[in-house]
Amino acid sequence: MLTAIHPKLPMRNKAATKDFYLNKLGFQQFGDADYDDYLMVQKDNIQIHFFFFKDLDLSTNDGQVYIRTDDIVGFYESLIEKQVPIHPNGKLAIKPWGQKEFSILDPDSNLLTFGQSI
Template identity: 65%
Template sequence: MLTNISPKLPMRNKPITRDFYLNKLGFKEFGSADFDGYLMVQKDSIQIHFFEFKALDPKENYGQVYIRTDNIDEWYQLALDKNVGIPTAGHLQSKPWQQKEFSLLDPDHNLLTFGQAL
């Protein structure tokens, strides 16, 4: 039985990534150890892990995560209030696949898509 998944995404700068996820999106740092070149964050039951990739070109990063939620409107408002990078096509929309979604980009252009069933 599979019970959970924790995606691993690239980051160029750990303090910048930590600041974005903790102070803009409200995640908490996971674990008690501060690993060199590695970061783990958690919000509710969602964990995202990051590995250091200093040579990453953000414009060539295709890291993506789809996060299901039951409070999409609150998450979208948080993203607007915190002025995070929402791509032009990433604003809140109802999709034909019966999901209400929006997307944002973190400092390394990892795409986070939030979705809620309609």
């Protein structure tokens, strides 16, 4: 039986990725080990893992994660307050498929879309 999923996304700079997720998005580092080329972060019931990819081309990175939340407006407002840029095509909106969503890009152009059923 499947019980969880932990997406793995590319990162070019571990310190920048860690700073963004911990200080801007409110994640915490997961685990006690500190690997040079790997990072694990957690917030509430989700984890995201990152692997070092020195030659990542930001213009062609297709890394994407869809994250469900039960307080989309509160989370959106917290990111606005912290001046986290919202994707120009991903402002908070109700979508035809019955979700309220918004999107951001992390420092490595991984697209994070947050959604809540309406």
